[in-house]
Amino acid sequence: MSENKKIEKIVGVKGMNDLLPNDSSLWELFENTVHSVLKSYGFQQIRTPIVEPTPLFARGLGAVTDIVEKEMYSFEDSMNGDKLTLRPEGTAGVVRSAIEHNLVYDGPKRLWYSGPMFRHEKPQRGRYRQFHQVGAEALGFSGPDVDAELIMLCQRLWDDLGLQNVRLELNSIGDVDERNQHREALIAYFEKHENILDAEAKRRLYSNPLRILDTKNPAMQDMVNAAPKLLDYLGTESLAHFEGVQKILRHNSIPFSINPRLVRGMDYYNRTVFEWVTDELGAQGTVCAGGRYDSLFSTFGGKPTPACGFAMGIERLIELMKVAGEIHQPALCDVYLVHQSDEAQMQAIVLGERLRDAGLDVVLHCATANGIGNFKSQMKKADASGCAYSVILGEDELANESVTIKAMRSEDGHQTNVPFNAAVDYLVDQITGATDDAHCCDDPHHVHINH
Incomplete structure (x- = not known):
């Protein structure tokens, strides 16, 4: 194959769609x-x-x-x-x-x-x-x-x-006998109006006349409306x-x-x-x-x-x-982990596993072809995830054996510094407590996706 020849894309089968x-x-x-x-x-x-x-x-x-x-x-x-x-x-x-x-x-x-x-x-x-x-x-x-x-x-x-x-x-x-009686009456009726039947109706006249009643052809509607009704049989x-x-x-x-x-x-x-x-x-x-x-x-x-x-x-x-229009898209995760060094990423991975053990959904920021990204770009990703909290691990946090937890959905976006080993309990209390408060006021007919 020539190096300059464009490779043709393969697309899905027509009428068979991807769920994105x-x-x-x-x-x-x-x-x-x-x-x-x-x-x-x-x-x-x-x-x-x-x-x-x-x-x-x-x-x-x-x-x-x-x-x-x-x-x-x-x-x-x-x-x-x-x-x-x-x-x-x-x-x-x-x-x-x-x-x-x-x-x-x-x-x-x-x-x-x-x-x-x-x-x-x-x-x-x-x-x-x-x-x-x-x-x-x-x-x-x-x-x-x-x-x-x-x-x-x-x-x-x-x-x-x-x-x-x-x-x-x-x-x-x-039942079958009743439908057979109705079928005979239908055929006799449609035969009298054969000049109005379209090609599809004529094809079905003797094989499945009941389906003619379901026609969408406007020219046949009045005739079909006056046809014998099965309820009468x-x-x-x-x-x-x-x-x-x-x-x-x-x-x-x-x-x-x-x-x-x-x-x-x-x-x-x-x-x-x-x-x-x-x-x-x-x-x-x-x-x-x-x-x-x-x-x-x-x-x-x-x-x-x-x-x-x-x-x-x-x-x-x-x-x-x-x-x-009443259905909102659920958040991708509860917690998004942001980090700024190799050592911080290692700690973030450990924390992520502990949070998942506690039943929370967690996304760890990972490197792409463009690298790991700076703090600002990582926080943009955290916001786009819909998470309730982001957890930040930087040089100061590593030095103090702590994490910074930012509330992503509150108006003031307040931040709290928490010891590393206390972060799981803090986040579980915040997230499950907020979920319980929200559920106590629910409309019984409103649907939630629960973790």
């Missing part, structure tokens, strides 16, 4: 809050592989769904010829695992998962080719109470995150289940609206379906979606098991947190 340090603390805040809320409802974590057998999704999601037809990242394993797929959603893998490991043999389970999903879509705000979801699956529960519980769990999460402009839409898509049991969900939500003051056009993109759903939507994110307004899927276990060859769950898009909710 400036956003990582916001993700940590979101994830810690979600984990806390899920635990408060008795959910346990499950982790399934990113790669699953392709038939899992083709059978579970439905062969004529957009995900299976256009969006899955599928490939053949060159080592053994297995057909594999990067998971496009999480529910199918959780149910596969529950059947394979007989998880519900001793009773129902509340499970949750978190991680990346993959769909080959046109990247845009809130829609990426690698995206992240948190999901909850309640396995083995048949009544409307668990449907409502999952919805109330979401409401608690929005409250804890300070999200206000999120609303609940609710519907029931009944529900039997006694489906109606009672739907009423049961609504009764619990009303009793707990959870506002909702019934959207008779609300359907799900996967074939495995039945009865309750719901979405949490917002107007703050443009076209990608759905931040959480879920519902009941009582037939999925049987579809995968397992024992019939009722189930209900949801999945929420982390990227979209992070965007919504930014729009809310």
Whole structure:
């Protein structure tokens, strides 16, 4: 290679984004809050592989769904010829695992998962080719109470995150026989209006007519609005289940609206379906979606098991947190160690380890390509870290076997000289005392990242 030839930079895959340090603390805040809320409802974590057998999704999601037809990242394993797929959603893998490991043999389970999903879509705000979801699956529960519980769990999460402009839409898509009756009525209705159907609707007319109801084509809206409604085809049991969900939500003051056009993109759903939507994110307004899927276990060859769950898009909710504007970036550390000689750095390293032993987060100023930096530049770094205190070790401090501790967040920025061996106790008292004082006045719905 010629020495003058420019080396081409390698960039990331389109639609698969890096999580950068400036956003990582916001993700940590979101994830810690979600984990806390899920635990408060008795959910346990499950982790399934990113790669699953392709038939899992083709059978579970439905062969004529957009995900299976256009969006899955599928490939053949060159080592053994297995057909594999990067998971496009999480529910199918959780149910596969529950059947394979007989998880519900001793009773129902509340499970949750978190991680990346993959769909080959046109990247845009809130829609990426690698995206992240948190999901909850309640396995083995048949009544409307668990449907409502999952919805109330979401409401608690929005409250804890300070999200206000999120609303609940609710519907029931009944059971198989009811959907089949509605499907026949839909096909007959759409056949009468075939001149209005676009190419996508015509393609779905006989394979999946329910999805036509979800069209975004303005020219079809009036016709679709007048189409037969599935709610009119529900039997006694489906109606009672739907009423049961609504009764619990009303009793707990959870506002909702019934959207008779609300359907799900996967074939495995039945009865309750719901979405949490917002107007703050443009076209990608759905931040959480879920519902009941009582037939999925049987579809995968397992024992019939009722189930209900949801999945929420982390990227979209992070965007919504930014729009809310109430989340502050946490400090990088509690203490920043500043030093001005080799011997001082050695002492700073010792002090740093002792402070970490005491449970504090500590950043030691280290050399860069430009050197260690003078006192002024180090103090700028300390201030930028957001630390509560900087600890200064210079010639005077070494001579006196002491450290100078500067309060970085007080108005006067007062400094205190403390014996070296007393520095840990002093800083722990100052930092943990301030944290306790701050927490005593907290809004119970405000979220903190605690050390």
